[in-house]
Amino acid sequence: MLLAIDCGNTNTVFSIWDGTEFIATWRTSTEWQRTADQYYVWLSTLMRFQEIDAVIDEVIISSTVPRVVWNLRVFADRYYNCRPLVVGKADCLLPADPRVDEGTQVGPDRLVNAAGAFDRHGGNLIVVDFGTATTFDVVAEDGAYVGGVIAPGVNLSLEALHSAAAALPHVDITKPQAVIGTNTVACMQSGVFWGYIGLVREICARIKAERGVPMQVISTGGLAPLFQQSEPLFNAFEDDLTIHGLTVIHKYNKDNA
Numbered sequence: 148m149l150l151a152i153d154c155g156n157t158n159t160v161f162s163i164w165d166g167t168e169f170i171a172t173w174r175t176s177t178e179w180q181r182t183a184d185q186y187y188v189w190l191s192t193l194m195r196f197q198e199i200d201a202v203i204d205e206v207i208i209s210s211t212v213p214r215v216v217w218n219l220r221v222f223a224d225r226y227y228n229c230r231p232l233v234v235g236k237a238d239c240l241l242p243a244d245p246r247v248d249e250g251t252q253v254g255p256d257r258l259v260n261a262a263g264a265f266d267r268h269g270g271n272l273i274v275v276d277f278g279t280a281t282t283f284d285v286v287a288e289d290g291a292y293v294g295g296v297i298a299p300g301v302n303l304s305l306e307a308l309h310s311a312a313a314a315l316p317h318v319d320i321t322k323p324q325a326v327i328g329t330n331t332v333a334c335m336q337s338g339v340f341w342g343y344i345g346l347v348r349e350i351c352a353r354i355k356a357e358r359g360v361p362m363q364v365i366s367t368g369g370l371a372p373l374f375q376q377s378e379p380l381f382n383a384f385e386d387d388l389t390i391h392g393l394t395v396i397h398k399y400n401k402d403n404a
């Protein structure tokens with residue numbers, strides 16, 4: 148079975164794909180110091196706990212943190228006796244090649260999002276991924292990633308306020324009841340939440356105008372649910388988009404080996 152690993156700057160998701168469905172998914176924080184042995188102790192314990200006796204013999208990795216890839220490679224090799232496919236490396240084929248400026252190292256998560264979203268929705272898409280950063284990935288008619296937008300993440304924006312201003316506390320994001328905050332926390336949450344609604348609406352409108360074709364907007368990432376419920380900004384919300392994209396890329400590489 149396939150183990151798909153999606154490593155973001157904050158969290159790393161491990162998912163077991165049996166060829167038809169994901170039989171289990173677990174999340175851990177991303178720490179580049181974590182060793183292959185630590186990954187195995189963690190994963191095998193969870194598998195035993197949930198009575199999953201899957202035999203993992205293939206691994207695919209997408210990582211926005213280059214430093215973690217080495218330990219994940221050792222983990223795949225030592226415990227599953229396989230050479231993992233790493234998105235963004237030369238030997239990992241993509242269903243459609245990205246069309247970006249020469250020399251650009253596109254985040255592998257964005258290439259994977261494009262592949263996953265194209266598989267489910269066809270072309271002409273904007274994928275909005277609310278992770279550590281908020282990324283907009285533009286997918287062309289043929290499924291190619293053709294660029295996008297990188298904005299500071301929701302939590303990052305709140306953290307920036309806290310770390311730069313002595314009187315602003317650490318605050319968790321939530322949807323405020325009103326725009327006008329009557330205390331410091333509410334003011335900060337309003338600035339980030341409603342600011343984000345405006346950011347998403349404006350950027351999507353401008354992308355659509357620039358492309359000149361009707362486009363669907365798909366949301367994903369840890370904080371997507373917060374915005375999904377709020378305003379009619381998105382055509383779909385898919386919390387498993389990146390991990391789904393990994394299975395699409397894995398299959399493409401097997402079929403074209």
Ligand SMILES: Nc1ncnc2c1ncn2[C@@H]1O[C@H](COP(=O)(O)OP(=O)(O)O)[C@@H](O)[C@H]1O
Nearest residue numbers: 155156157158159277278279280302368369370
């Ligand atoms: N269920 C959740 N509720 C609140 N915050 C979350 C949740 N899941 C993730 N987050 C936060 O959302 C942000 C993005 O998470 P994630 O999509 O996992 O990021 P990345 O892919 O960049 O690692 C992080 O700051 C994380 O702490």
Ligand SMILES: CC(C)(COP(=O)(O)O)[C@@H](O)C(=O)NCCC(=O)O
Nearest residue numbers: 155156211252253254256278279280
């Ligand atoms: C923009 C990102 C930091 C987003 O990462 P994430 O929020 O998923 O951790 C990542 O896709 C990245 O490092 N990109 C490289 C630059 C680029 O995509 O053009």
Ligand SMILES: [K+]
Nearest residue numbers: 276278280282
């Ligand atoms: K992201």
